[in-house]
Amino acid sequence: MTMVSRWPKPLVLLAALTLAAAACGDDDDGATTDTSDGATTEAPVETTADTSDGATTEAPVETTADTAGSATTEASVATTAECPDGESVPVAVPYEANQPAGENWRLGLEMAVAEINDAGGILGCQIVPEFQDTQADPDVSKQVVADMAEGSPYVFLGTVFSSNTIVNMVEAQRAEIPMFVGAEAPAITNREENGDNDFIYRTSFGVDTASDKFISYIVDQGVTSIDMIYKNDEFGAGGRDAYAAAFEEVGIGIELDIQVQPDQIDLSAEVAQLAGGGADAIFAFMTEIETAAFLDEVQAQALEKPIYGGDVLSAASTIALVQPGAADGTITHAGLNASAPVFADWRDAYAAFHPAANPPDHNSIKGYTAVYIVKEVTERIGGFDNSQFSDQLHCATITVDDEPGVLLDVTYDGNGDIDRESYIVGVVNGVGEIVETTPPLDNLADRGC
């Protein structure tokens, strides 16, 4: 059956032109805007704020919000501003859809976006994320970010892989768009190596920061020599270099230095080498797949040495992959450990939001908090002027009181790296348990502030 329009063509054309004109016009006309969940927000009256496209907007003075959102965002819709794109704010999410880290990043991010949008959005603007798969390929990720930058998103949220981020962050920098990443390689926020990048922000510790916090614990355990095993990519090699330097600084000698190829699943030869080594302990720095294979092989060869490592070693996403008991006894510094009691409520909310997903891990938390950090900074700016992120976020602190969605108090240094409380986590009976809480480094003066 064919539907025939009874509307005369001139009328349709007129209607279309009217709609187009309305879309192009200013929104600061005092209109009341219904958000998608029925939240009603009275429009702004005065004050000025630069929007991301350079327009000057009357900023909000009086706003009422009747949100149905979560408790965490109850007080979040304090103001409204002109949205960058009609009633919404576009954010670009380049991520590794084919990797657990990327997938968990997206799941956490989606949850935060839904919560914020349900509560009325950021300054009354609904967040509209555009997801693009980078295929965990550095070249593809660079092209994806370059293409997305053409659409002038408010911010980039991603990527997670260091090998991708190190390549694609240049495109965000070129477009002068802030980029929040889950990547941890030291070079990403090192101004000597990243071209003095003012637009890059981490959502967790860089490896060099983490090593500063973890090393004293390892020394306290009486370790004087260590064997290192790491993944041969930007993430693994960057982590290995950062920790090797830290070990050298405190006088821990490195005996074996073994690299593992990406996606290598048979590590029997490498574990046999470690078993024959004479060091006091082992330090492992790999991503989930290789770490799981490593731990399974350690169990298979009954290797009994203390094993320390980066976030991934004792992450829930790794424990979920290993054979029963294989991760027990491992100890790691966890900047964000989803098993920590402080995240208990959040974990429940995550499980309710993503009932079919695996338990959340540190990448889920990174993705989640990234959105809330953007929200808080935007509200501090008072509008969608992403050129002010550097002024607002570098050397600044966001507390949970400021914005409950950041989950933990976080301080940014002058390079986009973070400082906060963190944990030493040990795995007992397949569950990560906090062994020790490490305080913030509180050394911002040495870190560009």
Next chain:
Amino acid sequence: MPWGLCVVAMSTFVQISFSGLATGAIFALAAVGFALLWQTAGAINFAHGEFIALPAVIMLILGEHRPTLGMPDWVPLIGGTELAGPLPEIGIVAAFVVTIPIAILLLGFVFKVSLVDRLLTPGGDDIPLVIATIGLGLVIREYLRLEFGATPQQFPSVFGTEVWRPGRIAISADDVGILVVSIAVILALQLYLRRTYTGWQMEAAAQSPNTARVLGIPVGRMILYTFGINALLVTVAALLVSPTTNARWDGGISLGLFAFTAAIIGGFNQVRGALFGGFLVGLLQNWSGYYLSSAYRDAIPLLLMILVILWRPQGLFGIAEERTI
């Protein structure tokens, strides 16, 4: 060399050789599949690795990880923890048994009828099928990723996590189990091919299809049986390798590559050649990983493959074939 050091060196050699043989056994299972399809149907399947990844996911759907994989309620929880009680490995074994006919149907019958029969004509070119199977592998990978997510799923070991320590060597139950089951399956296959009437018919169909037809052997059905056996072998390989690799959307890539490498090294047209190639690749990986560097563990078998192609194209155990142009 002092006696003590000699003992340590020998123990380590035995240790890594045993692990290499266990990994090689899985390569061998997969490589034998390559050889069988080539011998009987003249087909090369570059989706072979994905043929191993797919049954692993099916087993998890039927067994342990249904909620994580987000399957609908109508999918029966065969062998799941509710039925298996305190022994989850019983669950995965039950799931394996149910997966076998599914794999034979999908990876045997449907694959042959829908792709191989259409693209592989007698005397025709192999290239269309090669390209099609590369595409099929890609489709299976992306399907698994989109449908079940990128996150690998833990796959329970059938043999448990026990470790025995004879002297300085640690031998895991998993490695022993993999080796024993693989050898048993390969021996059973050899017995089937050599000692049963159907096996003889399959051999005849593989060696000379035209003569076999003249003798009244149903060549088409024999080829179909081969595809079924291949499906069975990849399902066994999936059960054995997945506790190590986890069930992953991209888990078949390297497995398929090294099974293919093994088949080339051993001899693509001889089951025993593929078998030998599988074990050799597993051993070479571990020896080069230990005695040289992990950086060379994949390179050494590939280098050997190049040398074999250059100096003995039919493989170490293969038989030279001639083709009239």
